[in-house]
Amino acid sequence: MELQLDSPIAKPGLRRRTRWYFWGMLFLIPEIVIFFIFLWVPIFKGVAYSFYNVDFISGNSFVGWQNYNEVLSNPDFYTAIQNTLVYMGLAVLLGFWVPIAMAIAVSELKWFQGPARIVGYLPSIIPAIVLYGMWQWFYDPVGPINSFLNYIGLPSFDFYSKEHAVFSLIILETWQNFGSATLIYIAGLAAIPRDLYEAAELDGAGVWARIRYVTLPSLKGLLLLLLVLQLIATSQAFQSQLLMFGGGPDNATLTYLLLTTREAFTYFNFGKASAMGVIMFIVLVVFSILTIKIRKGGDEA
Amino acid sequence: MKKSLLVSMLALVIVIAGCGSSNNSSPSSSNAASPKESTSAPAVESSKEASPSPANADPVSIIAYAFAADKTEENATLNAKIKRFEAKNPNVTITPKYWKYENTEIAIKMASNSAQTEFTTWATEGKLLSSKKWIIDLTDNLANWPYAKDLNEFALAPYIIEGKTYGIPIDAYGMTITINKKLFEQKGVPLPPLDWTWDELIEAAKAVNDPAKGIAGFIPMGKGTEAGWNWTNFLYSAGGEVQTVADGKVTAAFNSEAGLNALKFYKNLKDANVIPKNWALGYGDALTLFNQGRGAMVMCGSGNALDGAINQGGINKDDVLLYPIPSMTKGGKHVGVAGGNYKVINGLATKEQQKAAFDFVVDEYFTDAYLDSIDAQITSQKAKNQVYVPQLINYWNDSSDYGKKYEEILAKHDNVYKYSPELSKLMESKPEATYETQAYYGEMANAIQKVFTSKGDLDLQKILDDTAAKLQKGSFDKVKIE
Numbered sequence: 197m198e199l200q201l202d203s204p205i206a207k208p209g210l211r212r213r214t215r216w217y218f219w220g221m222l223f224l225i226p227e228i229v230i231f232f233i234f235l236w237v238p239i240f241k242g243v244a245y246s247f248y249n250v251d252f253i254s255g256n257s258f259v260g261w262q263n264y265n266e267v268l269s270n271p272d273f274y275t276a277i278q279n280t281l282v283y284m285g286l287a288v289l290l291g292f293w294v295p296i297a298m299a300i301a302v303s304e305l306k307w308f309q310g311p312a313r314i315v316g317y318l319p320s321i322i323p324a325i326v327l328y329g330m331w332q333w334f335y336d337p338v339g340p341i342n343s344f345l346n347y348i349g350l351p352s353f354d355f356y357s358k359e360h361a362v363f364s365l366i367i368l369e370t371w372q373n374f375g376s377a378t379l380i381y382i383a384g385l386a387a388i389p390r391d392l393y394e395a396a397e398l399d400g401a402g403v404w405a406r407i408r409y410v411t412l413p414s415l416k417g418l419l420l421l422l423l424v425l426q427l428i429a430t431s432q433a434f435q436s437q438l439l440m441f442g443g444g445p446d447n448a449t450l451t452y453l454l455l456t457t458r459e460a461f462t463y464f465n466f467g468k469a470s471a472m473g474v475i476m477f478i479v480l481v482v483f484s485i486l487t488i489k490i491r492k493g494g495d496e497a
Numbered sequence: 498m499k500k501s502l503l504v505s506m507l508a509l510v511i512v513i514a515g516c517g518s519s520n521n522s523s524p525s526s527s528n529a530a531s532p533k534e535s536t537s538a539p540a541v542e543s544s545k546e547a548s549p550s551p552a553n554a555d556p557v558s559i560i561a562y563a564f565a566a567d568k569t570e571e572n573a574t575l576n577a578k579i580k581r582f583e584a585k586n587p588n589v590t591i592t593p594k595y596w597k598y599e600n601t602e603i604a605i606k607m608a609s610n611s612a613q614t615e616f617t618t619w620a621t622e623g624k625l626l627s628s629k630k631w632i633i634d635l636t637d638n639l640a641n642w643p644y645a646k647d648l649n650e651f652a653l654a655p656y657i658i659e660g661k662t663y664g665i666p667i668d669a670y671g672m673t674i675t676i677n678k679k680l681f682e683q684k685g686v687p688l689p690p691l692d693w694t695w696d697e698l699i700e701a702a703k704a705v706n707d708p709a710k711g712i713a714g715f716i717p718m719g720k721g722t723e724a725g726w727n728w729t730n731f732l733y734s735a736g737g738e739v740q741t742v743a744d745g746k747v748t749a750a751f752n753s754e755a756g757l758n759a760l761k762f763y764k765n766l767k768d769a770n771v772i773p774k775n776w777a778l779g780y781g782d783a784l785t786l787f788n789q790g791r792g793a794m795v796m797c798g799s800g801n802a803l804d805g806a807i808n809q810g811g812i813n814k815d816d817v818l819l820y821p822i823p824s825m826t827k828g829g830k831h832v833g834v835a836g837g838n839y840k841v842i843n844g845l846a847t848k849e850q851q852k853a854a855f856d857f858v859v860d861e862y863f864t865d866a867y868l869d870s871i872d873a874q875i876t877s878q879k880a881k882n883q884v885y886v887p888q889l890i891n892y893w894n895d896s897s898d899y900g901k902k903y904e905e906i907l908a909k910h911d912n913v914y915k916y917s918p919e920l921s922k923l924m925e926s927k928p929e930a931t932y933e934t935q936a937y938y939g940e941m942a943n944a945i946q947k948v949f950t951s952k953g954d955l956d957l958q959k960i961l962d963d964t965a966a967k968l969q970k971g972s973f974d975k976v977k978i979e
Contacts (some may be wrong), residue, residue, distance in 0.1 A: 251629070337773075354774060356776060
């Protein structure tokens with residue numbers, strides 16, 4: 197307010213700008229302080245601890261690159277990376293299109309759009325402990341899915357086998373998480389100008405043509421953003437792996453973050469766990485920068 | 498505008514990525530203060546400042562190990578004990594606080610210095626907690642305590658590490674197999690003899706097995722470290738060892754002939770199709786299946802599975818039976834893993850707090866007050882139609898006067914589970930391995946899952962050798978024996 201009252205001619209330009217920045221910075225301070233305490237300090241400490249043998253009582257001791265050497269020489273490290281990449285890839289293949297299809301289907305509804313949105317979002321509000329108990333029952337040899345398969349004359353499906361365990365997790369995760377992505381897509385769809393559809397209809401475009409040439413291109417930015425978010429979320433997956441299969445059978449669902457938590461909280465090697473966290477951090481930062489670059493390149497072209 | 502929005506969203510993504518990886522390091526990063534600075538609890542500092550009188554008994558505040566809120570009877574017993582102790586020691590203030598020991602949580606509790614001053618832990622944890630100095634050496638405290646010599650030696654053994662005592666036993670168990678008698682009766686299958694063998698277990702499991710109804714003959718735990726814990730019973734009953742210690746070096750020993758036999762036994766269970774298809778069963782999952790009547794046999798510490806089946810699962814106490822771990826061959830030993838619960842003192846507390854906590858823990862050991870509290874607990878369980886399942890081994894010796902008094906109390910009530918004397922005679926319990934036990938259990942879980950989920954022939958010896966080699970390099974070789 198004060199700035200507006202002052203006459204612009206009376207103040208020299210530099211002072212005015214300094215004052216302007218001063219107020220700006222003042223408003224930023226709470227955010228900077230919170231980020232500093234809860235984000236940057238832990239990140240820097242994580243990096244520092246990756247070079248230490250962490251001991252709360254006798255004090256930490258510097259061990260150089262030892263933690264990194266041990267992490268890299270652990271065969272489980274490579275198994276975990278491979279499992280995580282497979283999980284990320286399969287989650288995109290099997291799960292990424294589900295919220296898009298759901299959002300388009302819901303927005304095409306003439307009636308009951310509100311209830312349909314709520315139904316789609318319901319799985320997201322189920323508490324984890326109930327969720328895993330529920331899916332254990334769904335996947336049970338005598339549970340509803342296998343009972344249904346047997347009823348229609350098909351053999352039972354072993355959701356717990358080494359080959360199928362990762363698929364079982366992706367079905368579970370997709371079911372639980374598609375609701376929030378659907379809401380974002382519905383919002384994106386609402387932002388597409390109606391006249392584009394009207395023009396397409398005048399040109400004789402059917403439903404599929406409208407989706408192919410109007411809806412999907414308009415959602416391009418959102419699709420890329422949610423793809424990146426999904427990749428980052430699935431690269432850090434460990435909760436369902438831990439609770440459903442404990443990383444098994446025989447490390448088939450051992451993801452990178454699960455190995456990190458196991459290193460920290462089962463074996464208490466906090467230095468090694470920090471080293472794994474740092475490696476993950478670097479990979480994700482590089483990945484994010486690359487995505488921005490690619491996106492910028494795409495826009496300029 | 499759209500572009501800048503996208504760029505800022507991606508910046509947010511980077512921040513989220515940072516969040517994720519910082520999660521990994523947060524337990525260590527919360528240890529910002531130097532260890533020495535963080536040793537005194539704020540409560541004590543303030544109380545010291547408030548009353549700086551140099552009286553010979555300075556005020557001390559400690560935190561006691563409380564039970565979950567729904568365990569009203571246990572918490573009432575604890576509160577009464579606190580009141581009696583505080584009356585005798587007016588300088589000590591005790592606050593009960595609930596946190597149940599978990600091996601996956603203890604590091605966070607220690608890093609944030611939020612574990613109780615005295616807490617309860619398991620037999621496996623002694624070496625680990627003492628080597629990290631998270632619990633204190635109690636040898637000197639015990640030297641000044643008149644009842645130290647009366648403690649049950651078998652129960653105490655896991656906490657005597659390299660000549661020093663780190664914990665006080667509460668109770669101990671030997672592993673048993675709990676049988677759902679009703680499932681046997683429903684199928685018209687005779688119960689196996691109490692001195693059974695591995696083959697008899699498989700035969701019984703086959704007979705009572707009913708996969709179409711989702712009933713498994715036998716439920717071995719297959720997920721988490723408990724998978725290795727369960728399997729070790731068969732390793733022991735085949736005469737095997739987890740590790741050997743010589744010349745300050747720990748060597749893996751479970752890939753022996755005994756280990757091979759034990760793993761073959763697991764393979765036979767799988768081939769006979771008597772175990773649940775869902776191999777991913779942790780401790781709780783396995784007991785839940787048993788309580789639901791979806792498995793005829795489960796392995797657990799003495800009466801724990803039976804306790805849950807009767808008091809939570811609603812199974813009639815006459816429908817569950819306890820068996821020892823079967824012997825490998827007829828007439829062989831029925832050796833199972835021994836474990837138990839122990840009281841330990843937090844290494845981060847001040848000397849005064851540690852002393853007060855020790856005094857509080859042992860205050861009513863070997864007293865009538867302790868027996869009275871058990872008496873009251875049995876009475877209150879009777880009112881709720883529950884059965885009191887005593888531990889097989891307690892902190893006292895059964896043959897002592899105190900042990901006899903305890904027996905008299907149990908005899909007074911009709912809702913106390915009675916172990917068959919024959920079972921106690923057959924059972925032999927062997928302590929868990931001392932070094933890197935959780936790492937061993939965790940690695941064995943992978944080997945067991947391989948056996949439970951693979952089809953066709955497996956080179957079991959190779960699986961064991963690979964597991965042993967990995968453990969040796971990753972864990973055992975790093976053990977420093979002082």
